[in-house]
Amino acid sequence: MGEGQEAMKAIPVTPTVCANWKDEDNICPRQGKLACSSCKLVLYCGRECQVKHWSEHKKSCKSPLMKSHWLPAWDLEVRPPAWSHGAAATNPHNPFGMDKHLWGNTPAMDLLQLHRNEGTDYDKDITMLFAASGDLRNVVKTIQSLPDEFGHRITTTINDREPSITARNAILLLLAMSTLEEESDQTSVEVLAESLIHVWYSAMITGDILSRLQSKVMPLIEKVWQQIASRKPGTMLGKTWHFKSGASLRLVLKKEDWARALTLLDVPEHLTASNARKIRHAIVLAPEREDYRDRWYFKDATPSMRVAKERFREDGLALPFGHPRLGFDYPNPTIFRAAKSWPINDKGDPLGGWPDDEVRATPYRAAEDLYGRLFFYLRGIMTSFIQKIATGKIHFQLFNVDATELGQHLEKGSYDRIETSNIPDLHYLGTRETLRCLSPLLKPPPQNRHATIVLIYLNAVLDTINSGSEQDVPPGIDRIFQYLPKVDPVAFMRNPQGAEMYRVWDARNLVLDAEPFFRRYMAMVKFDRIAEELDVAMKEDNTIVDPWPTRLKLRQGQPGAQEEFATLLSSSFSGLERYVEWKRV
Known part of the structure; x- marks a missing residue:
């Protein structure tokens, strides 16, 4: 039992319960129907419960991460971020942790269609x-x-x-x-x-x-x-x-x-719930990785999304944001295979394995609770x-x-x-x-x-770019600024180590015309010769999965284009994932 005590019973997720809870003796039994108008992360049965729960909820709703003008610590402190020096400088996106692939990193697909x-x-x-x-x-x-x-x-x-x-x-x-x-x-x-x-x-x-x-x-x-x-x-x-x-x-x-x-x-043996949380936190909330987490949070589409992601880092439970955490008292043995390790790297996220558009289209009254949508x-x-x-x-x-x-x-x-x-x-x-x-x-x-x-190719486009010359890659800075209209270009150029600089840097792949680079990759790898030697053929038109399932589909200026860009930028996808279908001949 959790920490040697009688385990508490988990609260059913449906119907969606009121977010006014603190412990097993303080749970509102009524259904949550009204979303907090500020963060849109939690649901209450009514005004009375919202007021009663405010002392607890304000920790999230008034979190620094909820401020529209929030900046990462390294930017506020006017210092270089952690990845700009030392061993991390050669790979600014280096994973931290064991990096076992227990969760997917490309959107799930129907292989039959x-x-x-x-x-x-x-x-x-x-x-x-x-x-x-x-x-x-x-x-x-x-x-x-x-x-x-x-x-x-x-x-x-x-x-x-x-x-x-x-x-x-x-x-x-x-x-x-x-x-x-x-x-x-x-x-x-x-x-x-x-x-x-x-x-x-x-x-x-x-x-x-x-x-x-x-x-x-x-x-x-x-x-x-x-x-x-x-x-x-x-x-x-x-x-x-x-x-x-x-x-x-x-x-x-x-x-x-x-x-x-x-x-x-x-x-x-000997792995208590408390120790399991500490082991996991040592990876997903490691102090030395604060700059990395801040960089990811700064790209999130909304402040509420930052807070939701922070909650998942804190407790690691696949539940709606406001749902009671009671009863989850046992380390998951299929993940904690040894008492001293958390096997998934600190960027691992359940959202990375499912189609973002389908998850976001899932009906849920707490509109900003992306993990709640994912759960349902x-x-x-x-x-x-x-x-x-x-x-x-x-x-x-x-x-x-x-x-x-x-x-x-x-x-x-x-x-x-x-x-x-x-x-x-x-x-x-x-x-x-x-x-x-x-x-x-x-x-x-x-x-x-x-x-x-x-x-499936995750690295083909970037491999091709890295093997070419600098002239191959148009900076696309003007197009990026069209998607990030609030960025002041002058202030942006003044601070080459600022959060805005890195957000623009991370957005480059999203606006890249990747098709020419993949065609060059096909020539470099000799797709035509492979097809001839192995009696296979690359299908001209995919019938199973979109060739570029994660790239932007809308043009700048079209309704929803801005939201599509913000969503992709905040995801774990690069926009360069390429799917190729082959058949025997």
Whole structure:
């Protein structure tokens, strides 16, 4: 129990509760309907509760971060920021922390897009491969997007070379599928959806969620471990679970990684809630990283967004801003794998894995609470995902191998879709090696002319720019100032180390015409020769995902263009993410 005491019960998120709360003895039971007119981050049942709660709420509502003229400390103190000297000077965006990829950094996508390809009335089974999956966001987004009328088998292969990521993905899926064995009504599905969100994203979880992990998932993995404990280390061992619905999940791990998977289901010994918070704060609120955080906050679209992001840094809970934090008393064992580390870097953010426009379009009365919108967006996505796997038509198999080794485990010519994450970047496998290893697994056109492999490039444009000359990159300063009209160009030039200078610097990629640089990248990497040698072709028009899903879509002066720019600038996306679709020929 949290710090040796009886654990408090978490408060249900729906209906949205009044934000007037302090502890378990001071919670307003009524529904929150009226947003604070100043910050628009919290909801109250009425004026009386708002007044009563003001002594607490003013800490956020009157935070220095809420001031429209807020400036980072280094700017106010007229000193160089932390990254302008020392080792950080060579990489001003260097991550801080272990940098494990437990959360996505590109917007989740529907890998099938049946309505644009095979058609929603497609009458065959479908197979998908997520070759370097990272988290489950693309799997979840694809499956929840399936048309209700689609009645055929979906086989989904999920691979990642990091054992803990594969195990964590398996735990999330096993939690969903085993819980469905006993609970399938709408209320229990929504509760399960919320549990999955917290296991995925929250630093602390409730006793109920921990109990679910240990009663539903732990026995499944313990039984496997008991059967393989005498095997030699390094031996690859697989187990398939079949569920009452008809769905199944197969997990293949090395012997020692089965043992490690068990450690993700129990809070590390001696790790109290208080110590877990300190360990996390040492990364996400590190004093030596204050300038970095201030730089990110200064780019946020609104002051309220800064305050919301600060709240998530402080408690790490995937909840609406004003929702009671009671009951979240246990370190999340799927994240705190060891008692002395927080594995995600200090820029890691759940918002980085989902389409920003869809999250912002999610209805929520506290209009500025982006994490509240994200919670309700994910709640809808996860509920739909659970309902789809409850049909029994979804079958998972999870591997933990290098993507180059997948051909040794999977049948050639058997997949309708393959997604590669950004392993085609030069820093990883590159385009040729990715296609050489994975394109043979794709179905040939006679079997499915819509079969597609999606390659993602996060660094291609910047790699091309960095390998060229300075004349290649127009500064675009005038265009940036059109989006930042309040910047005084004279004052801007007077302070080369000021916050405005760095905001303009960070905005350069957003207004860059990236297409010519990617064409140069294609020539440099020799896409045409790769296509000829490997019998593949780059599709002229993408039918799965927008080639440039994060770049600005509106022109300056169009309605909403200013808001679109501010939103992209405040996000973790560069605007230069490029998706290329290939097919076999």
